[in-house]
Amino acid sequence: MDFKQTRNVALILAFGLLAPMLDTTMTNIAINDIGRDLNTTLSSVQWIITAYVLATSIAVPLSGWLIQHFNGKYVFLTAELFFGLSSIGAALSHDINTLIIFRVIQGFASGLLLPLVTTMMAMISPREYLQKLMMVVMLPILAGPIFGPVIGAVVVQYSNWQWVFWINVPIMIIAAALNYWKIPDIPASNREAKIDAIGIALLGFASATIIYGFSQAGEKATFNNSDTWTYVTIGLIAAVVYLLWGRYKKGNAVLPLALFKSPVYAATTVNLVLAGMVTNGPMLILPLYFQQGRGMSVLATGLWLLPQGLGMLMMRPVLLRLLERIGVRYVVWLALTLSLVGTLPFVWIDAHTNIVLVGAILFVRGLGVGGVVMPLMTNILLGMEKDLIPHANTGARIFQNIGGAFGSAVIATIVATYLSTHRVLGANIVAYQHAFWLAIVMTLVMFIPAIFLPKEVQK
Numbered sequence: 001m002d003f004k005q006t007r008n009v010a011l012i013l014a015f016g017l018l019a020p021m022l023d024t025t026m027t028n029i030a031i032n033d034i035g036r037d038l039n040t041t042l043s044s045v046q047w048i049i050t051a052y053v054l055a056t057s058i059a060v061p062l063s064g065w066l067i068q069h070f071n072g073k074y075v076f077l078t079a080e081l082f083f084g085l086s087s088i089g090a091a092l093s094h095d096i097n098t099l100i101i102f103r104v105i106q107g108f109a110s111g112l113l114l115p116l117v118t119t120m121m122a123m124i125s126p127r128e129y130l131q132k133l134m135m136v137v138m139l140p141i142l143a144g145p146i147f148g149p150v151i152g153a154v155v156v157q158y159s160n161w162q163w164v165f166w167i168n169v170p171i172m173i174i175a176a177a178l179n180y181w182k183i184p185d186i187p188a189s190n191r192e193a194k195i196d197a198i199g200i201a202l203l204g205f206a207s208a209t210i211i212y213g214f215s216q217a218g219e220k221a222t223f224n225n226s227d228t229w230t231y232v233t234i235g236l237i238a239a240v241v242y243l244l245w246g247r248y249k250k251g252n253a254v255l256p257l258a259l260f261k262s263p264v265y266a267a268t269t270v271n272l273v274l275a276g277m278v279t280n281g282p283m284l285i286l287p288l289y290f291q292q293g294r295g296m297s298v299l300a301t302g303l304w305l306l307p308q309g310l311g312m313l314m315m316r317p318v319l320l321r322l323l324e325r326i327g328v329r330y331v332v333w334l335a336l337t338l339s340l341v342g343t344l345p346f347v348w349i350d351a352h353t354n355i356v357l358v359g360a361i362l363f364v365r366g367l368g369v370g371g372v373v374m375p376l377m378t379n380i381l382l383g384m385e386k387d388l389i390p391h392a393n394t395g396a397r398i399f400q401n402i403g404g405a406f407g408s409a410v411i412a413t414i415v416a417t418y419l420s421t422h423r424v425l426g427a428n429i430v431a432y433q434h435a436f437w438l439a440i441v442m443t444l445v446m447f448i449p450a451i452f453l454p455k456e457v458q459k
Contacts, residue, residue, distance in 0.1 A: 003129050009183055010125075010136040013117045016080050016175035017140040019087070019168040020110040024052070025148025029298060030161040037161065040096040050215055051100050052107035053405070057211050058204040059111025060397045061254050064119070064390030065195050066112070072120045072186030077179045079116065083109035084172030091165035114141075119393045120186055122381040131323055134378045135316050142316070142370060145283060146309025150302035157299055190387055199254040202242040207398050210235030214402075214409040222413055255395045256388070265392065267452035268376050269399045271332070274446045275372050276403025278339065281411035282346075282439050285432050286362075288415075293351050293429045307359040311342075311366020319371050328379045329453040335371030336450070339443050342368050346436040350429045372446075373400075379453060407442070411435045 027048065035045035066075045086105035093099035117137050125133050155163045213231030217223045246257040260266045286308075290301040315335075322331045342365025349358060380396050381389060418431040 003126075003132075006125055006129060006133060007136065010121060010133045012175070012178045012182055013076070013120065014137045014139050015171075016076065016179060017113055017117055017137070018143065019171040019175070020083060020106075020113055021140040021144030022148045022151065023087075023106070023110070023144075023164075023168060025144055026152035026155065026164045026167070027052070029149055029152030029302075030156050030164045033156055033161045034099070038094075038096045038099070044096050047096075047100050048103045050212065052103045052110070053215070053401075054208045054212055055104045055107030056111035057207040057398070057401050059108045060115055060207070060401070061200045061203040061394055063112045063115040064254060064394040065200065067116060067119050067123075067186075067188070067390050068190045068387075069188050069195070071188060072116065072123070073179065073183050076113065076116050076120065076183075077176055079109045079112040080172055080176045080179060083113065084169055084176065087165045087168035087172065091162045091169075115390075115393050115397050118377060118381065119390050122389045122393070123189060123386055124186060130381065131378050132320060134374060134381075135320055138374050138377075139313075139316070141373075142309070142312045146306065146312065149287065149305060150299070153297075153299040153302045189390065194252065196249060196252060196254040199242065199245055199249060202238050202245060203254060203394075203398065206235045206238035206242060207402060208235075209238065210402055211405040214405040217409040217413055222417070223409070228409075254391065255398075256391055259388065259392055259395060263452045264454060265380060265395075267449040268380050269395060270449040271376055271446055271453075272373070272396055272400040273403035273406075274442050274449075275376065276400045276405075277407030277410070277442045278439055278446065279369055279373070279407075280404035281407035281442075282343065282365075282436065284408050284411050285415065285435050288428070289346075289349075289432050293432065294355075304355065304359060305362065308362040308366035308369070311363040311368075312370030313366075315367045315370035316374075319374060323375060323378075327455050328375045329450055329455040331375050332372060332450045332453060333447060335368050335375070336443055336446055337368070338364060338371065339368030340440060342366070343436060343439050343443065347433045347440070349433075376453075410438060414438060 031045055031049065034048065038045070083106055086102045086109065089102035090099055090106065093102060118134070121133050121137055122130060151167070152164060155161070155167070209231045213228045213233075213235060216225060216227040216231065220227070223229075242255075243257065246253040246255065250256065251258065260269070286305060287301050290296045290304055291298065296304065319331065322334070342361055342363075345361045349361070377396060380392050414435045415431040418434055419427055422430065
């Protein structure tokens with residue numbers, strides 16, 4: 001395919017990602033209304049988030065084998081249909097247990113879609129076009145955190161929570177139709193590949209239990225609880241068992257350990273873990289700063305977070321030109337520097353700081369955050385043998401998910417620990433300031449593994 005045809009495929013695949021990327025942030029906004037209408041406790045309604053995240057983490061290892069063994073076009077179409085149908089089921093749910101079941105299906109479908117898109121683009125794109133096309137398919141990933149809270153707030157304020165799920169349906173119908181009629185066949189990359197069922201089960205189980213353990217730390221605001229220690233320990237044991245299994249299976253493993261012998265791949269996965277922490281942690285407390293620290297409504301909070309999203313979007317075209325001129329290492333260092341500049345002021349910002357200044361700082365932070373993950377993901381795929389792309393992408397997504405869960409848990413723990421010992425007016429703001437120090441430290445740490453990223457321009 002020429003560039004124009006491949007770009008059209010990228011646009012269709014990106015549109016198919018839009019609903020899953022918006023869904024998570026919209027559901028977070030609606031969670032209080034869902035709990036009230038379904039007459040359930042907060043701990044029970046939180047499972048519509050937790051179950052979704054766990055199902056996503058379980059699906060990621062399976063995505064690589066599916067695209068190896070089946071036509072990528074139809075694997076993606078099936079995942080889209082499952083996401084759309086489960087959205088209908090979620091909207092029609094009249095009790096929390098039914099809703100959780102449909103959220104599990106939604107999460108599993110979403111967990112397939114994102115790695116499928118990046119893997120498919122890497123497989124069909126000429127090498128010289130890959131960076132440009134990755135920019136296209138990454139757009140929904142940027143749009144979700146930007147517009148999801150605003151759309152969710154409008155839906156909750158002017159309609160009912162069911163519409164958070166109904167919104168997905170027309171998007172997925174259009175996406176499925178475009179997929180069926182406009183996307184060419186993407187043949188299986190290795191139809192003879194045998195499914196590594198044990199490896200998939202071990203990786204899925206390990207990542208799901210570790211993420212659940214971290215989520216319990218975030219919910220209980222401490223890592224010193226039996227659930228966190230139990231589940232994280234079980235997850236780490238499963239990961240060790242996978243290491244032994246991977247050594248035995250060698251190149252036939254779902255995530256071949258030989259990939260980590262490459263300093264570039266190893267450094268990139270470490271940076272993706274840290275990137276998950278740097279992005280997810282602050283994303284958790286920034287809305288709380290506006291709502292609890294400044295007393296803003298959910299809708300006003302979403303609107304004042306838009307500058308950060310606009311910064312992420314505006315970085316996208318600049319990023320491409322920079323990658324073509326100075327290479328991945330220096331682009332990541334530049335993005336990390338901007339992230340620091342846009343994060344450091346939050347250790348001093350309080351309830352009285354000029355709101356326009358806060359918006360300007362968020363814009364700078366958006367420029368930085370928007371320039372970190374995409375170069376890392378593209379760097380993993382550039383130059384990778386096509387047979388290894390599904391495996392490499394699987395590993396990248398697993399590490400990014402774990403980093404995000406860990407970052408959110410640590411941030412929540414820092415905030416809750418401070419508030420438990422400082423019950424005074426304005427303590428919330430100070431607690432958020434303490435939490436931002438962690439994001440700053442993790443951003444600084446990211447400079448170290450970035451040394452191993454290619455400094456030359458990749459053509």
